[in-house]
Amino acid sequence: MSAEPTSAPPPAPAEPAGARPAADRGWFVRGPYAPVTEEVTAVDLPVTGTLPAGLDGRYLRNGPNPLGLDEPVEHWFLGPGMVHGVRLRDGRAEWYRNRWVRSGEVAAALGERWPGGPVHAGMDFAANTHVIAHAGRTLATVEAGALPYELTDELDTVGPCDFDGTLPGGYAAHTKLDRRTGDLHAVAYFWGWDHVQHVVVGPDGRVRRTTDVPVPDGPMMHDFALTERYVVLLDLPVTFSMDAAAAGSSLPYTWNPAHPARVGLLPRDGAGGDVRWVEVDPCWVFHTVNAFDGTAPDGGDRVVLDVCRYAGSYDMSGLSGRGPLTLDRWTLDPRTGTAGRQLLDDRPQEFPRVDERVVSRPHRYAYSAALGQVDPGTVRPDGGFGDDAFASALLQHDLARGTVAAHRFGRDAAVGEAVFVPAAPDAAEDDGYVLAFVHDPDRGATDLVVLAAQDLVGAPVARVHLPARVPLGFHGSWVPTEQG
Structure with missing residues (x-):
């Protein structure tokens, strides 16, 4: 070498x-x-x-x-x-x-x-x-x-x-590539806008479509998800704060309890006014795992969305939540505007990924970095980042069997x-x-x-x-x- x-x-x-x-x-x-x-x-x-x-x-x-x-x-x-x-x-x-x-x-x-x-x-x-x-x-x-x-x-x-x-x-x-069409999807936000923007870049590297979705308060949308039918928007109560900006904060986004927590389902080729909003409990999500379309027993549409969820309020300045950090599955009903929640794993974890070939389609496996200790609930259940945040383990979820495998790299190692x-x-x-x-x-x-x-x-x-x-x-x- x-x-x-x-x-x-x-x-x-x-x-x-x-x-x-x-x-x-x-x-x-x-x-x-x-x-x-x-x-x-x-x-x-x-x-x-x-x-x-x-x-x-x-x-x-x-x-x-x-x-x-x-x-x-x-x-x-x-x-x-x-x-x-x-x-x-x-x-x-x-x-x-x-x-x-x-x-x-x-x-x-x-x-x-x-x-x-x-x-x-x-x-x-x-x-x-x-x-x-x-x-x-x-x-x-x-x-x-x-x-x-x-x-x-x-x-x-x-x-x-x-x-x-x-x-x-x-x-x-964050971007999501649809490997069947070659289109690269993204959701952009900016404090000076009264909307967020869905951007589609074609296989030729040029923007072929943008869609503005009106939203109040200037929410932070770090990530999103994609299904075969929908772009999944996370409109959660961390929003732009003029007070924080005036005070000199370089990251002026704060918890806003007056801002409703909701998930938007934008039809891929729809207009901004076509979004179907689904209310969820107040929480924060940095990262989605993946999403896919489903069908309810009554034949109605459903969207299945897996996320790393910080329950309750979230302090962006300290990168820490008030409640536990868990791996969750949300089942969203665009017709009724309701959501069901299933706990997939209560180990604090972040930075989830799937096989990129299954993005927007059903997935069986997911990978994430453990935060704190590998065993549930032993260290930093709020999932806060810091000196002791990242554990020395990677997790592999088999969501069909409901099992989790952990690779431990040894004491004092660190893996993201x-x-x-x-x-x-x-x-x-x-x-x-x-x-x-x-x-x-x-x-x-x-x-x-x-x-x-x-x-x-x-x-x-x-x-x-x-x-x-x-x-x-x-x-x-x-x-x-x-x-x-």
């Missing part, structure tokens, strides 16, 4: 002269969350075990990474994005790279020329939330109306992307979101591999761990040893070679 720089960053960044102590700046700059201070390029990475020869592509993941420890960052969500990637091919780990997304501010701080490009509403943010591939582009995304940033295959910044001038406004953090990769395009839903970055405390660095989905509790199929630590961050994707 060779790497530039030749030495890996230490387990935690050194304190710059004059910087505030990390303990004064919040848990999101300490321990496994702490930002790294260098961009690294490493090739011919060492591997323990055997990488499946069929894994041909890039595993990418995004997350916030402040440029310096003396930089004032008041919230985990607000650091400039850094994308980490590993290239796998022919049973080898060809390279690892990590690169800051070059917004204007980041480029200036690094002494570089900003590549330029469109900006929505003056918001040029180094997208830090997700990284996806569509229509030959690699895109780093972020919510609240800022544009995504296009990256090269090697993760260098191309510039902000408005889909060849076809995007009329802002964009979103996992991504499922099928063994072949037509493989069964559980026939494939689960990939995740796992912090190895013994090395003070990170491994890309490959698990067999059909034996999740078993020993890893392979561990790719990176020369650097990947901070706990947000979302990522497996990008097969034929996709870009």
Whole structure:
């Protein structure tokens, strides 16, 4: 293996002269969350075990990474994005790279020329939330109306992307790809709008449809879901607060008990006024697992939606709920406007994923990162993030059998979101591999761990040893070679 720089960053960044102590700046700059201070390029990475020869592509993941420890960052969500990637091919780990997304501010701080490009509403943010591939582009995304940033295959910044001038406004953090049509769906929100916007980007990489859905109070819609008939909107009581903005908050979204909690069912090709609203109990949802259409015994339509649900009120500033965090199934009746709730698992967990081939259709398996301890109800039942939030385990749910398998990585390890990769395009839903970055405390660095989905509790199929630590961050994707 060779790497530039030749030495890996230490387990935690050194304190710059004059910087505030990390303990004064919040848990999101300490321990496994702490930002790294260098961009690294490493090739011919060492591997323990055997990488499946069929894994041909890039595993990418995004997350916030402040440029310096003396930089004032008041919230985990607000650091400039850094994308980490590993290239796998022919049973080898060809390279690892990590690169800051070059917004204007980041480029200036690094002494570089900003590549330029469109900006929505003056918001040029180094997208830090997700990284996806569509229509030959690699895109780093972020919510609240800022544009995504296009990256090269090697993760260098191309510039902000408005889909060849076809995007009329802002964009979103989360997307859902309908693999049958090739359409990429998103739901964008922005504090200055009186609506949210459903955006459909076609297989050619250009926006082919937008639909405005009127909503009051400027709700935060971090995620959404998709079925074959509907776009599923989460209109929940975390809304834009002018008071918080006036007080200087960089994330002015607060719990608003006067805002009703409801789920909107927008027909895929419908107008904004066609949404059917379904009331739910006050709660907060960052992430959906998946959704699909169903049929009731009386022949009526139903929508089944699986979510990670924070019961009761939610404090966005502290990233903590008042009630338990559970994995739930909601059954929504668009005719009566009512919802049924089924508890699927009471372990605190987040960052759920399914096989991307089943998005918008019935799913059997789901994967999530355990928060606190793996056993139910032992630590942080509210699911709050912080020093002790992420456990050293990934969960696999078999929703047909009602069982949960847990892979434990060992004491003091830390693992975030996992991504499922099928063994072949037509493989069964559980026939494939689960990939995740796992912090190895013994090395003070990170491994890309490959698990067999059909034996999740078993020993890893392979561990790719990176020369650097990947901070706990947000979302990522497996990008097969034929996709870009």
